[in-house]
Amino acid sequence: MLQLPKRLKAAVLHESEVIRAGLTAMLSARQDLELVPQVQRTESWQFDHSGIHVLVVSHGIALELLDSGSDSDVPRVIVVAPSFGDQAARTLIKSGARGLLMLSVNAEELHHAVHRVGSGRRHITPSVAAVMAEHVGSPGITTREVALLELLSRGMSNKEIARSLGISDGTVKTHTRSIFSKLGTNNRTQAVAVATRRGILVSSGTDIETNAWPGDERVMTEVCGWPAAPALTRGRQPLADASVFNRHIL
Structure with a gap:
């Protein structure tokens, strides 16, 4: 079982100074977290992240960091974005993101997510979980x-x-x-x-591969611990309670 450090060390990376300052302020108010005040960007978002347990980042920065390889020393990543299509959310999870949060996240959920992710678990906000659940078993776009x-x-x-x-x-x-x-x-x-x-087309022009998983049901079952699709959905209707998703995926 993963042993938590006495005090989690976290950092916030975001292109927007306003958003970065807001997220940092919410986390700085917590005595059980140590915030790295400012991460300097050079030519990319690659930096010395030694000692950092959790990174809270934007969608674009997440893709850049997660594409850098499978280095076990890379901090666990929580992605904060205005919205997530089901395809974009699955791509981020497959790439290694451990948490997905809406930009409208409140301080309590942000703090909770950092601790869950820091302890080795996932945290996917309920509205994103519901979107993902709605399309479980849908045929993939090549x-x-x-x-x-x-x-x-x-x-x-x-x-x-x-x-x-x-x-x-x-x-x-x-x-x-x-x-x-x-x-x-x-x-x-x-x-x-x-x-x-749904995040199949990305308006920012970011190239997200969408045909990497042989089947949504297989991924939800094997990677996320999701039960078989018939138990999750009624036809093509979304789950009424997204907490069902979180109980299985988190």
């Missing part, structure tokens, strides 16, 4: 379909997409129908909107 969605979002025609991807018009139509079916949409505008909301 890498090629994500590429096509990116071009759809730019308003390109089938012929333009075909030329860009080096495929035929017919193949573009086949992929488009598959995307509509998987996302439960009827047209391009709806497909792009749903893909953006």
Whole structure:
């Protein structure tokens, strides 16, 4: 069992000075935490994190830090963002994030999350847990379909997409129908909107791989300790109580 240090050491990394100051202030008020006051950024967000147990970071910084490798000395990461699509949330968890919090988090939950994550557990805020639960078992979007969605979002025609991807018009139509079916949409505008909301398309341009997991149910079961999908959902309806999700995943 993981032995907790007497006093957790945490740091906040965020591109916004206002958000960074607010999160730091909430954590600084706690006597059982030691805050690293300021982490200096050089060319990237890679830095000497020795001795830090938990990092509270933005979505973009999380991707950069978690992509740096599987160094066991890297602090546990909690991601704070204005919103999480189910696909973006799963990608962050797969990459190694231990906590997901909304930007509207209050001081009590932030403090609780830092301690849970510092003790080796996960903390996923209930609203994000509910979004993830809603799409358990949904068919995944392939890498090629994500590429096509990116071009759809730019308003390109089938012929333009075909030329860009080096495929035929017919193949573009086949992929488009598959995307509509998987996302439960009827047209391009709806497909792009749903893909953006779920984090399949990332408006900031960050490249998030979305076809890395063979199946949502397998991941929830094997990685997160989630029971089989039929016990979690009623058809395609989200769980009424997101705490059910947290009892299994955390």
